[in-house]
Amino acid sequence: MTRILGVLGLLVVLYTTLIASHPNAGKLDNLIGVANLQGRFGIITLGAALVIIVGGIDLSVGAVVGCSAVLFGVMMNDGIHPFLAVPIVVAFGGIVGLTNGLLITRLKLQPFLVTLCGMFVFRGLARLLGGTLGQASIIEGHPDFRDPLRTLRYLLIGKSPSDGELLFPAQFVLLLVLAGVVGFFLHRTAYGRYWYAIGHSELAAKYAGVNVSRQRVAIYMTCSAFAAFTGVLLFLDAPSVQSDNAGFAWELYAILGAVLGGCSLRGGEGTAVGMVLGAMVLPVLENLVNFRGDASDVIPVVIGLTLLLGAIVDELIRQRSRVHK
Numbered sequence: 001m002t003r004i005l006g007v008l009g010l011l012v013v014l015y016t017t018l019i020a021s022h023p024n025a026g027k028l029d030n031l032i033g034v035a036n037l038q039g040r041f042g043i044i045t046l047g048a049a050l051v052i053i054v055g056g057i058d059l060s061v062g063a064v065v066g067c068s069a070v071l072f073g074v075m076m077n078d079g080i081h082p083f084l085a086v087p088i089v090v091a092f093g094g095i096v097g098l099t100n101g102l103l104i105t106r107l108k109l110q111p112f113l114v115t116l117c118g119m120f121v122f123r124g125l126a127r128l129l130g131g132t133l134g135q136a137s138i139i140e141g142h143p144d145f146r147d148p149l150r151t152l153r154y155l156l157i158g159k160s161p162s163d164g165e166l167l168f169p170a171q172f173v174l175l176l177v178l179a180g181v182v183g184f185f186l187h188r189t190a191y192g193r194y195w196y197a198i199g200h201s202e203l204a205a206k207y208a209g210v211n212v213s214r215q216r217v218a219i220y221m222t223c224s225a226f227a228a229f230t231g232v233l234l235f236l237d238a239p240s241v242q243s244d245n246a247g248f249a250w251e252l253y254a255i256l257g258a259v260l261g262g263c264s265l266r267g268g269e270g271t272a273v274g275m276v277l278g279a280m281v282l283p284v285l286e287n288l289v290n291f292r293g294d295a296s297d298v299i300p301v302v303i304g305l306t307l308l309l310g311a312i313v314d315e316l317i318r319q320r321s322r323v324h325k
Contacts, residue, residue: 003262007277014284022291032166034287036158036237039171042279043230044250045257046175046182047223049275052258053186054219055199055267056104056111060118061227061254064096065247067126068231073241074129082148086232093228094221096122101217119251130243149236157237171233175276178226183272195219199267252303253282265311 019026044061051058068089075085096118103114150161158170186192194215197205206212230250235241261278263270286299 004271004274004277007260007262007274007281011277011280011284014281014288018284018288018291021288025287025291029166030287032158032169034283035169035172036166037171037283037286038280039169039173039175040230040233040237041250041253041257041283042172042175042276043178043226043233044254045261045275045279046178046272047226048251048254049258049261049263049270049278050182050186050195050219051111051223052255052263052265053199053267053270054195054216055202056216056220057115057255058100058220058223059112059115059251060096060100060122061223062247062250062252063119063122063126064093064224064227065231065234065250066241066243066245067122067129067247068093068228069235069241069246070126070129070231070243072232072235076145076149082145082152086152086229089228089232090225093225093231095224096228097221097224098217100224101220104220105213105216126243126246153236156233159237171237174233175279179272179276182275186270186272191215196268199264199269249300252307254279256282256303256306259307259311 024030044065048058048061071092072082072085072089075088076082080088100111100114100118103109104111150159153159153164154161154167154170156170156174158166158168158173160167186195194205194210197208197210198212198215202212231247234246257279258270258275259265259278260281261270261274261276263274263278282299282303285302289298
């Protein structure tokens, strides 16, 4: 609860500073844009946070986002209806997570190694898929799908079908819906107790009768499916997607959001509310940096220092809890 209140206070300070920094910062269209970005980063944060709760890590999230965005565009160029392409892309993400989970649970490979290799594989696959069209930039594609794409952009992004103007933060609404589902499983079902138990002690969870391998695979599948869906949102929101850098370093954004939201990098801790609040911080900070005219290179510095600080705080809290026990 202390961490959640701390992140909430940080958000209040950031929003106040943002609105005071520039006359246009507090306008509705800018705040809707920030909320949409929070929603997009928040969805991948949910998946990454679940993986962290069970004591794992997924470094392939950003690459899966980029590859899924390109795959969505390529399928439409090949004549696949976008309403059909969306579930296919999400299923692709599920297969990626299934593969990661099986390599980790069956072959006993380290999650860091498996997902790091996956990061390179799917980044390369995105470039190969982009190359099938002879270009690095995948745009709308098939002209017959303009109306379905406008409908999807309205439903999933909140853009007007007529002029493409942002009307409401649809991506943030999606985040809240998915966070509600994740929160229900995490806090109201036996599965959530299994995940916390695995993160605290895998051996103890096994002795308690939990099928640890099955639960880990399910979590990795969820994480990659969320990343793939975020790739669809990226394609729909952007005028074009660059196959060589789409979703670049987004895995760090997801991990950062999870850590800020109270997920311990050692596993076994985290809440759905914290995940949402943690994911909201960086988009506000980026928007503030843009309006102040500061160098955008400061963002990687903030990410690195925040992750380091989160690890230090987590270790101090654990040491203190051991002393009190």
